[in-house]
Amino acid sequence: MPGRLAHIAVAVPDLDAALAHWRRLPGARAGVAHDLPGHGVRVAFVDMADSRIELVTPLGDDSPVAGYLSRNPAGGIHHICYEVADLDAACAGLAAQGARVLGAPRPGAHGRPVIFLHPRDFDGCLIELEQAP
Amino acid sequence: MPGRLAHIAVAVPDLDAALAHWRRLPGARAGVAHDLPGHGVRVAFVDMADSRIELVTPLGDDSPVAGYLSRNPAGGIHHICYEVADLDAACAGLAAQGARVLGAPRPGAHGRPVIFLHPRDFDGCLIELEQAP
Numbered sequence: 001m002p003g004r005l006a007h008i009a010v011a012v013p014d015l016d017a018a019l020a021h022w023r024r025l026p027g028a029r030a031g032v033a034h035d036l037p038g039h040g041v042r043v044a045f046v047d048m049a050d051s052r053i054e055l056v057t058p059l060g061d062d063s064p065v066a067g068y069l070s071r072n073p074a075g076g077i078h079h080i081c082y083e084v085a086d087l088d089a090a091c092a093g094l095a096a097q098g099a100r101v102l103g104a105p106r107p108g109a110h111g112r113p114v115i116f117l118h119p120r121d122f123d124g125c126l127i128e129l130e131q132a133p
Numbered sequence: 134m135p136g137r138l139a140h141i142a143v144a145v146p147d148l149d150a151a152l153a154h155w156r157r158l159p160g161a162r163a164g165v166a167h168d169l170p171g172h173g174v175r176v177a178f179v180d181m182a183d184s185r186i187e188l189v190t191p192l193g194d195d196s197p198v199a200g201y202l203s204r205n206p207a208g209g210i211h212h213i214c215y216e217v218a219d220l221d222a223a224c225a226g227l228a229a230q231g232a233r234v235l236g237a238p239r240p241g242a243h244g245r246p247v248i249f250l251h252p253r254d255f256d257g258c259l260i261e262l263e264q265a266p
Contacts, residue, residue: 013256
């Protein structure tokens with residue numbers, strides 16, 4: 001389904017503490033943390049009724065979320081990820097409409113190709129697009 | 134459904150520009166802007182496949198999003214809103230688990246009672262809970 005919400009990513013300073021925070025929400029089902037060394041992050045998912053929170057904390061010295069946490073030490077909403085039916089076509093369509101695609105597709109947390117869109121083109125919001133299964 | 138995602142709110146400096154930005158996303162259906170003077174905001178919804186973006190910009194001199202935009206002039210993700218089956222019970226349950234509920238329930242954008250949870254208790258994320266229909 002084009003535009004299906006894959007997850008809302010939240011950068012957190014302490015993943016275990018964050019899991020304890022988010023599992024308090026009504027209907028929340030917290031998963032277990034696992035390392036994604038290739039992405040420089042440690043993640044855990046919290047499934048809500050019809051959406052998913054991806055809790056993300058830095059792993060290693062060159063993590064893509066380290067800069068965000070240095071600016072927002074308490075954490076915060078880092079990005080929104082939507083699925084698209086055809087990632088290459090989506091990128092071409094967005095570029096044709098003036099939205100900047102950051103870099104080339106690369107495997108995301110689920111192994112499927114992902115890209116990010118420039119936050120300046122979406123009112124300060126970082127948007128990830130993920131190839132649908 | 135407890136924990137259903139009601140919307141992701143994005144604070145924006147220019148609502149018309151933001152609608153033009155967000156309607157570029159694959160599958161997006163942009164609504165029309167309307168004023169909510171009682172809430173000090175002007176809003177427009179962008180419906181994605183299975184979720185909703187609420188674009189919010191200040192209206193008047195005492196808007197609840199003015200402070201956010203002064204810290205984030207380009208805009209950004211302001212809060213996440215989940216529905217709950219029983220707002221009073223949800224507030225009591227959260228408070229019993231140490232999550233601070235900010236103020237008393239008051240009518241939200243859809244006329245149903247809403248409350249906000251303290252961002253410090255959810256890793257820097259502002260969470261709104263809305264009484265389900």
